Amino acid sequence: MTTTTIAAHSEQAVRPQVHKRKRPRSWRPLRRGIIIPALIIALWQTLSSTGSISETLYSSPWNIFNEYIDLTRTGELPHHLRISVVRAAFGFLLGGSLGLLTGLFVGMSKRFEEHVNPTVQMLRTVPLLAITPLFIMWFGFGELSKVLLISLGAFFPLYVNTFLGVRNVDRKLFEVARVLEFSQLRQLARLVLPASLPNVLLGIRLSLSTSWLCLVVAELLGAESGVGYMIQDARSFVQTDVVFVGITIFAIVGKLSDSIVRVLEQRLLRWQDSFKG
Amino acid sequence: MSAILSITDVSKTFHNETSSTHVLSRLNLTVNEGDFVTVIGPSGCGKSTLLKLIAGLDTDYTGAVNIEGKKVERPSQDKGFIFQEHRLFPWLNVEGNIAADLPLRKPEVRKRVDELIRLVKLEGFEKAYPRQLSGGMSQRVAIARALLRNPKVLLLDEPFGALDAFTRAHLQDALLDIWQTNRTTMVLVTHDIDEAVFLSNRVIVMDARPGRIKAVIPVDLPYPRRRTGTAFQDIRTHLLRSLEHHESEEPSYTI
Numbered sequence: 001m002t003t004t005t006i007a008a009h010s011e012q013a014v015r016p017q018v019h020k021r022k023r024p025r026s027w028r029p030l031r032r033g034i035i036i037p038a039l040i041i042a043l044w045q046t047l048s049s050t051g052s053i054s055e056t057l058y059s060s061p062w063n064i065f066n067e068y069i070d071l072t073r074t075g076e077l078p079h080h081l082r083i084s085v086v087r088a089a090f091g092f093l094l095g096g097s098l099g100l101l102t103g104l105f106v107g108m109s110k111r112f113e114e115h116v117n118p119t120v121q122m123l124r125t126v127p128l129l130a131i132t133p134l135f136i137m138w139f140g141f142g143e144l145s146k147v148l149l150i151s152l153g154a155f156f157p158l159y160v161n162t163f164l165g166v167r168n169v170d171r172k173l174f175e176v177a178r179v180l181e182f183s184q185l186r187q188l189a190r191l192v193l194p195a196s197l198p199n200v201l202l203g204i205r206l207s208l209s210t211s212w213l214c215l216v217v218a219e220l221l222g223a224e225s226g227v228g229y230m231i232q233d234a235r236s237f238v239q240t241d242v243v244f245v246g247i248t249i250f251a252i253v254g255k256l257s258d259s260i261v262r263v264l265e266q267r268l269l270r271w272q273d274s275f276k277g
Numbered sequence: 278m279s280a281i282l283s284i285t286d287v288s289k290t291f292h293n294e295t296s297s298t299h300v301l302s303r304l305n306l307t308v309n310e311g312d313f314v315t316v317i318g319p320s321g322c323g324k325s326t327l328l329k330l331i332a333g334l335d336t337d338y339t340g341a342v343n344i345e346g347k348k349v350e351r352p353s354q355d356k357g358f359i360f361q362e363h364r365l366f367p368w369l370n371v372e373g374n375i376a377a378d379l380p381l382r383k384p385e386v387r388k389r390v391d392e393l394i395r396l397v398k399l400e401g402f403e404k405a406y407p408r409q410l411s412g413g414m415s416q417r418v419a420i421a422r423a424l425l426r427n428p429k430v431l432l433l434d435e436p437f438g439a440l441d442a443f444t445r446a447h448l449q450d451a452l453l454d455i456w457q458t459n460r461t462t463m464v465l466v467t468h469d470i471d472e473a474v475f476l477s478n479r480v481i482v483m484d485a486r487p488g489r490i491k492a493v494i495p496v497d498l499p500y501p502r503r504r505t506g507t508a509f510q511d512i513r514t515h516l517l518r519s520l521e522h523h524e525s526e527e528p529s530y531t532i
Contacts, residue, residue, distance in 0.1 A: 175334060176364045178352045180426070186378045194368040271368040273408035 059240040064248065067241040076230070081249060084215055084226040087143065091150025092211040096204065098151070099158030103203075106159075107166025108192065117163075124156045128214060132221055146218040153214035154207040161203030165196025198269055205261045212254050281462050282308040282331065282430055287340035289326060300326050301338070302487035308430070313456055313463045315477040317470065317520070323488025324466045328432050331464065332358045344429060357423030357461075359433040363415035365407040365422075372403045375421045393421040396455060413444035417451065424459065433465040437472070449475055453500060470520070474513050475502055482519050492519045 041061045047053045048060035055063065071077035102120070106113045132149060139145035169192060177187050193200075219228020227246050234242035289301040300323040308314050316324045329335040330342055333352040342349045344356065352358070365374045372381060372390050379386045394400060397417040407415055416436055423431060433452075437445040449472060456463055467473055473480045474496055482492040494516055498508055 172360070172362070172364055173366065176360075176366075178334065179332065179354075179356070179358045180377050180422075181352070181354050182378050190378050191366070194366070197368070271406045271408065273367070 056238065057240060059244050063241045064244045067245050071242070071245060077245065077249070080225055080227045080230045081253070084219065084228065085253065087146050087218070087226065088150060088211045088215045091147045091214065092154045092208060093151075094147065095151030095154030095211070096158045096207045099155040099203070099207065100162050100200065102155075103159045103162025104166060104188070104192070107163045107196070108188075113163075120156075120159060124160075128153055129217065132217060136222065141222045146215070146223070149218045150211050150214040153210040157206035157210055158200070158203040161199045161206065162196060165199025165203075166192055168199065169195040198265075198272065201261060201265045201268070205258055208257050208261065209254060212250065212257075216250065279310055280307045281310040281312075281345055282306075282464070283341075283343045284327075284331070285341045285343075287327075287330065287338055287342060289323070289330065289335075289338040299487035301330075302489045304340070304488075304490060306481065306490065308462060308464060310462055311460045312479060313477045314465070314479045314481060315473040316464065316466045316481045316483060317468065317473045317516070318483030318488070318491075319485050319520070320468065321488075322483040322485035324483050325434050326488070327483075328358075328434050328464065328466050331430070332356050332432050334358070354426035355429040357426060357428030357431040359416070359419055359423055359431065359436045361435045361438055363407070363412070363419045365415055365418055367407050370404045370406050371399060371410070371418050374407070374418050375425055377422060379425070389425055390421075393424055396424070396458065397421045397451065411444070412440050413448055416440070416448060420452070420455070424455070424461070428461060430462045430464060433463065435466055435468065438468070445469075445472070450501075452476065457500065470513060470516055471504060474498075474509060474516060475504060480516060482516065494519065 044058075045061045048055050048058060048063075068077070102116065106116055106120075128149070131152070135145045135149050139148060173191055173195065174187075177191050182190060215226070216228045219226040220232055223229040223232075227249055231243050231246035234240075234246070284304055284306040287301055287304040288299075291298045291300055304327065316327065318324050326335065330338055331344075331349065333349045333356060336350065349356070366377070369377075372394065375390050375393055376386055381387055381390065394403060397420055399414060399417060399421070402410070402414065407418075410418070420431075420436075437448050440448065452463075453476060455461070463477075465472075465476060478496055480494045480496060481490055482494065483489065484491040494512070496512055498506075498512070502509055
């Protein structure tokens with residue numbers, strides 16, 4: 001009698017809790033994440049509406065929003081954005097895949113590491129801005145110099161993190177691979193890659209943001225199109241609204257690409273048994 | 278029955294900068310097909326090292342280790358190895374871990390994996406990840422992974438050492454079941470006297486510094502064995518005495 005009551009009671013006690021917790025959970029991070037930006041926007045709008053700050057210099061959220069609509073209607077924004085995204089994507093794919101491959105090789109072979117790693121680490125410390133003039137002299141103002149500059153930036157984060165990931169693979173699992181007679185290729189595909197995936201994905205996220213950063217550098221220094229050019233052009237006419245549109249579109253697309261990788265992370269790393277906060 | 282594993286005059290020394298340790302000294306041992314042999318001894322007697330030599334994971338020794346008359350040169354699938362820890366791939370689920378590098382899409386692999394999941398009694402856990410499994414379940418997955426490769430010998434390095442007493446007893450039963458069904462030759466290293474008597478038909482007692490075989494004790498009890506039976510206790514006592522003989526020479530505070 002007592003046991004059944006307890007059992008029934010605990011069943012009821014547990015079930016609704018599970019339901020209550022699960023639903024809002026997917027939205028909660030979004031709700032929490034939006035608080036700070038919303039506060040900033042509200043404050044900004046109030047300050048410029050009341051005339052406490054100059055609208056020409058600081059613009060206002062409402063003006064920026066209207067500018068978004070105008071620029072989209074004229075097709076200017078989609079045009080520049082498309083060009084920028086294509087540049088960043090090419091640069092990221094080229095530099096990122098090279099970084100991933102080199103990181104894998106260097107991680108797998110001590111000899112390869114001793115040959116290659118010192119040079120890469122040396123190059124990594126050179127500020128990208130210092131190399132930019134060289135790239136422009138060698139490859140001109142065209143697309144090539146921009147894509148190469150972006151790929152150079154995207155190379156290092158993926159390289160460093162892949163290298164680290166491979167070196168973090170549990171040595172004991174390599175022994176298992178030997179006992180199970182994995183071929184070299186299988187060992188790479190079935191052991192090294194999945195085991196270093198957490199680091200590789202982190203590298204991808206960092207590489208993506210670096211690509212975005214390098215894109216701006218490339219476009220500010222000389223371009224006839226792209227979001228960076230749009231910002232540069234608007235600056236010379238003191239069109240603060242347009243400058244803000246450029247800045248915010250960078251932030252939005254940057255966050256979007258990061259979110260895609262994070263979703264990927266959640267899917268691919270479901271097996272991980274780590275602290276989730 | 279024919280000899281499947283023969284160890285002849287095997288010696289091994291570990292070297293480091295300052296000293297060298299004689300780990301194994303002139304070991305001789307023959308294991309017949311279908312045998313269940315346990316190796317027992319104090320820590321540091323080289324019993325795990327011996328198992329690594331048989332597996333081909335360590336080839337730096339003198340003497341000969343032969344399986345079916347062929348010298349062991351490298352690890353291979355006909356020498357299944359169960360480590361102390363389960364060593365499953367954390368990113369693969371149970372069936373993925375058993376298949377490891379073999380494609381589950383292939384009907385014959387699929388069929389064998391399903392059979393083994395039944396054999397190690399993990400039905401319903403095919404899709405579970407290692408982090409969701411208990412220690413005993415994980416070790417059963419590891420055993421299934423080794424068995425899928427149809428090993429000629431299954432080498433087990435203190436496989437149940439990290440488990441609690443109940444789980445251990447349960448897994449010992451499971452292992453005997455597997456042995457009786459598959460007739461796979463087993464070589465199991467342990468420091469648990471009861472485990473040795475309960476499982477094997479021959480117990481190899483080893484001595485430390487340098488590691489050598491001190492006694493070979495046959496266990497002629499019928500399976501399933503009762504741990505509380507008189508015959509079981511007699512052999513247990515016999516085994517304990519042969520181990521004590523060594524310990525009396527040691528200062529009493531060493532463990």
